[in-house]
Amino acid sequence: MKTNVEMGDIVVLIDSAYRKYLVHTSGKTDKIRGVGVLDPSSLVGKTYGKKIELGNKLFWVVAPSLKDKLTCVKRRAQIILPRDAAHIIMNCAIESGQIVLEAGIGSGSLTTVLATAVAPTGNVISYDLREDFIEHAMENLRHSGLDGFVTTKQKDVTLGIDEENLDAVILDIPDPWDAVSHAWNALKVSGYFCAYSPLISQVELTVNALHQKPFIEIKTMENIQREMIVSEHGTRPSFDMLGHTGYLTFARKVLQL
Secondary structure: OOOEOOOOOEEEEEOOOOOEEEEEOOOOOEEEOOOEEEOHHHHOOOEOOOEEEEOOEEEEEEOOOHHHHHHOOOOOOOOOOHHHHHHHHHHOOOOOOOEEEEEOOOOOHHHHHHHHHHOOOOEEEEEEOOHHHHHHHHHHHHHHOOHHHEEEEEOOHHHOOOOOOEEEEEEOOOOHHHHHHHHHHHEEEEEEEEEEEOOHHHHHHHHHHHOOOOEEEEEEEEOOEOOEEEEOOEEEEOOOOEOOOOEEEEEEEOOOO
8 A cells, every 4th residue: 555645646635524525636737615726736746644724714635435436426427336236246257357238328326336346357338328328327337447347338228238148137227127138138147137216106117027038036126225423422323314216126037046
């Protein structure tokens, strides 16, 4: 682990309110809340883990974690949250070296998680109908240093999938049931399917479509998360519970039922 920031490093600045700013030291100037314009190269030589003063504010300088990168994603569309992304990684058994397809790149939040998981020898193939979403997501990925693990296509996944022998197909689209058959054809045997759906009616249509193909281990889950606030005066649940975001439906490809 490096002790000091070097040119080309990606670092995270964290203020006293735990607001985070992802900064590429060899990148463009950045605007930091309460500070103004920051020359990223001015961070070179700073010590990781220590506080620095920028303007009249203090910031910790730390190496970016995956969660930091997700927190700093610039949004143009609703993102899949870290709690759901973690379940996708586990339930689809995604690991280094795999080839994974996602449809619905959005702001690139899930793409960031998938690219981190398949690196350094795997690849994420991302379909999206909107060129502006692809461009915005890829800018986020470049900012996180992960764009080299992602290939994008402006394509409708419900009309077909070009690739074969995929390890996983993950859909964040309004009508995932229309892509189930294409997903089965594109997956390798034992590969995983996942669909993220805000509405239970979408889940029902997707599960019905899954039952029409040789898929097993079909299940749907909802993740509801509550933080516990621990202080010297006692412990209580947070009043800001993370409630419903969406349903995750998983399945696994076999050759016959």
